[in-house]
Amino acid sequence: METVLMRGKPVADVYREAITKKITAAKEHGLTVTLAIVVVGDDPASHVYKDRLVKLIESLGGAAKVIMLPADSDEEKVIGVIKKLNRNRYVTGILPMMPMPKHINGDAVGAAVSANKDVDCLNPINAGDVFMGRSPWAACTPRACMATLAHYGIELEGKNVVVIGRSNVVGKPVSVLLLNKNATVTVCHSRTRNLPELLKTADVIVAAVGKPCFVQPDMVKEGVVIVDVGINAVDGKLVGDVDPAVAEKASAFTPVPGGIGVVSNMMVMECLTRNL
Missing domain, CATH: 3.40.50.720 (NAD(P)-binding Rossmann-like Domain)
Structure with missing residues (x-):
């Protein structure tokens, strides 16, 4: 029996082509696709993930907006930042890095992300739509x-x-x-x-x-x-x-x-x- 090695790069490359076309078309109409990444604290894994996403979105022709908040930021401040990004018409999507510091309710932060700017199904409305079979996202x-x-x-x-x-x-x-x-x-x-x-x-x-x-x-x-x-x-x-x-x-x-x-x-x- 020949074993198939299911590498990720060939899969990602198929999506890369389609996504690049979308971002390029948007730019031709004056829109820069922008991912806002919110990082609270110094979790090493979050910073590695953030750096990879920044590099990726820029390679696709889009832009990243990184908001760094200190580890002792309170929940109200973090949610306030999310709500401000929701209202920012130049921000296409929002991704708060999880896990949040222990004193912050990550579910509450995720729920604060506008459903139409939620890129990782953190908003319970989006999660519910997936569960009900109404959304592929x-x-x-x-x-x-x-x-x-x-x-x-x-x-x-x-x-x-x-x-x-x-x-x-x-x-x-x-x-x-x-x-x-x-x-x-x-x-x-x-x-x-x-x-x-x-x-x-x-x-x-x-x-x-x-x-x-x-x-x-x-x-x-x-x-x-x-x-x-x-x-x-x-x-x-x-x-x-x-x-x-x-x-x-x-x-x-x-x-x-x-x-x-x-x-x-x-x-x-x-x-x-x-x-x-």
């Missing part, structure tokens, strides 16, 4: 999972899919998107019993548990498709939630790094340009 990482599976021709209808993780940003929304493709979805989490047995029934596994190399070869069946959303730092290297040895049993899998994360960034840009 789920958070960027779940959409990256679906875009990658579609690009590599992975059929989902009637397949048994196990999602490991029930977060509001990955596990829950990706399960809804999978259901919309007529997959049979099981969502597992820290309280799930007999997880290895459930994983062995899966035709497709989406791992978003946040534990390095959590899924081991003896937990999966031959020919399984692996979508590894995890990004964990171990001994100075990035590893996923799935042990690399699982690839020997898989018919297709996403590498870490170089897999879903690459596509996820581009999904932010796709959502940013959705109304153009």
Whole structure:
């Protein structure tokens, strides 16, 4: 059995071409597509993500507006900044970096983002529309999972899919998107019993548990498709939630790094340009 390595770059490149055309067309009409990024505090991961998004939007012909706020900013101040950006007609989309410092309610900040400027489905109106099947604009990482599976021709209808993780940003929304493709979805989490047995029934596994190399070869069946959303730092290297040895049993899998994360960034840009 030949294993398909589902790299993210070819997927992202397809979207890059379409998004660049939209941004260029907008610029010809006097509109610079602008992503406002709000960073509160000094979370290293947020700053890395922010820098990557700035580089990406600029490479596509758009612009970034970065608002840096000190870690001790109160919730009212952060929401005030968001509301000001909502009213700014030169700002196309808004992305507050999560997680927020512990004293700030991240859900409240996300809810403050105008629904039509929300690029990562943080506004509960947008999240509700996704859940009800009325909108395709789920958070960027779940959409990256679906875009990658579609690009590599992975059929989902009637397949048994196990999602490991029930977060509001990955596990829950990706399960809804999978259901919309007529997959049979099981969502597992820290309280799930007999997880290895459930994983062995899966035709497709989406791992978003946040534990390095959590899924081991003896937990999966031959020919399984692996979508590894995890990004964990171990001994100075990035590893996923799935042990690399699982690839020997898989018919297709996403590498870490170089897999879903690459596509996820581009999904932010796709959502940013959705109304153009």
